[in-house]
Amino acid sequence: MTLIKVNLCSYLKNTVVNVIERGVMTQELWTEVDRYITDLLVPADPVLDATLAASHAAGLPPHHVSPNQGKLLMLLALINRARTILEIGTLGGYSTIWLARALPVEGKLITLESNPKYAEVARNNIVRAGLAHLVEVRVGRAIDTLPKLATEGYNQFDLIFIDADKPSNPEYLAWALKLSGRGSLIIADNVVRNGSVIEPNSEDPSVQGVRQFNKMLAVEPRVSATAIQTVGNKGYDGFAIAVVTPED
Ligand code: DHB
Numbered sequence: 402m403t404l405i406k407v408n409l410c411s412y413l414k415n416t417v418v419n420v421i422e423r424g425v426m427t428q429e430l431w432t433e434v435d436r437y438i439t440d441l442l443v444p445a446d447p448v449l450d451a452t453l454a455a456s457h458a459a460g461l462p463p464h465h466v467s468p469n470q471g472k473l474l475m476l477l478a479l480i481n482r483a484r485t486i487l488e489i490g491t492l493g494g495y496s497t498i499w500l501a502r503a504l505p506v507e508g509k510l511i512t513l514e515s516n517p518k519y520a521e522v523a524r525n526n527i528v529r530a531g532l533a534h535l536v537e538v539r540v541g542r543a544i545d546t547l548p549k550l551a552t553e554g555y556n557q558f559d560l561i562f563i564d565a566d567k568p569s570n571p572e573y574l575a576w577a578l579k580l581s582g583r584g585s586l587i588i589a590d591n592v593v594r595n596g597s598v599i600e601p602n603s604e605d606p607s608v609q610g611v612r613q614f615n616k617m618l619a620v621e622p623r624v625s626a627t628a629i630q631t632v633g634n635k636g637y638d639g640f641a642i643a644v645v646t647p648e649d
């Protein structure tokens with residue numbers, strides 16, 4: 402154990418030297434720094450740990466956000482005093498739980514999931530988290546369930562988190578704009594994709610979906626937006642964030 406620690410420390414020391422002297426960054430260093438941040442600021446949480454364990458046990462892909470990213474989502478919802486939240490892409494409900502924890506008692510979060518098995522896992526996780534009274538999981542392709550939200554009169558979610566199939570990101574953004582209003586936040590995960598977002602001729606439909614999404618944000622007069630690169634135990638990716646601005 403001590404030997405491993407010593408080796409890891411000297412490895413990390415070398416890695417830090419590499420970063421400082423040669424500008425080289427590594428997944429190992431990102432993971433260690435993520436661990437440092439998470440240990441310090443995002444203490445272990447039995448409900449969230451159980452959520453990930455149940456998701457893993459049910460065979461869900463490990464595409465959930467990291468703990469510090471989940472907390473960032475919660476903080477953004479708190480900063481915006483969100484009372485209504487829409488999530489596109491539930492998976493096992495990990496980010497759902499982080500976001501719902503920012504809601505007031507009369508708040509509401511609707512999360513859309515195309516896979517019925519994932520939705521069932523998420524529902525159980527949300528019940529365990531004591532958030533079932535705030536969260537509604539809707540099953541179906543988002544492209545079919547989003548228009549229904551509009552007909553039900555939902556037109557101003559305070560925060561919309563897009564984290565589903567990336568080729569559909571442009572359509573999800575179009576719906577997010579319809580279902581939001583002045584001051585709403587629109588956030589999207591995975592907009593950097595290990596850097597491949599800068600390849601205009603990429604044949605990956607996810608890269609093209611994200612590129613088109615980013616372009617839409619750039620030219621959309623109703624939002625002010627940026628994107629930040631993220632590194633950590635989930636690798637190298639990014640969040641886009643947009644605020645719906647007042648119309649002139
Ligand atoms: C994938 C999707 C995600 O939302 C994510 O955060 C990571 C990976 C994927 O489909 O590969």
Ligand code: MG
Nearest residue numbers: 464564590591
């Ligand atoms: Mg994601």
